[in-house]
């Protein structure tokens with residue numbers, strides 16, 4: 001099984017849709033193995049969005065991501081990095097497919113509700129950025145036989 005990182009952005013918190021968004025992952029059959037609220041410091045954010053740090057719009061992304069705390073989650077499942085990116089939808093909420101989180105909740109590129117790791121390698125780095133080992137829990141999910149066949153997990 002894989003683990004991936006999701007950030008519920010200030011847009012999700014301010015609009016009061018944390019529960020709805022988290023519920024989508026739960027209903028899909030993805031196990032929540034870490035969850036907490038944090039404030040993103042300048043340093044963490046610069047690391048997290050290093051690929052955008054030199055863009056002219058980095059300042060507005062920073063303001064947006066620091067407008068309130070965020071909720072970070074560690075999500076576990078088979079191929080979960082890929083599955084969560086599919087559930088999330090493309091970056092621009094106006095282009096994202098209906099049925100995806102961004103497609104259903106966002107009209108914006110920046111205010112697009114969630115961040116999700118884009119590869120297993122990125123997920124490993126991003127999980128370490130936000131969670132210590134003791135904050136990610138290894139516990140039995142008793143519904144696993146109803147979410148996967150024996151040879152899928």
Ligand code: TYD
Pocket residue numbers: 052057061090091109110111112114115116118
């Ligand atoms: P990026 O890592 O390209 O997308 P994704 O979140 O889909 O993996 O961009 C990170 C965030 O930066 C994105 O969620 C919203 C913001 N952003 C903009 O505001 N404008 C832009 O042109 C881009 C590329 C990103």
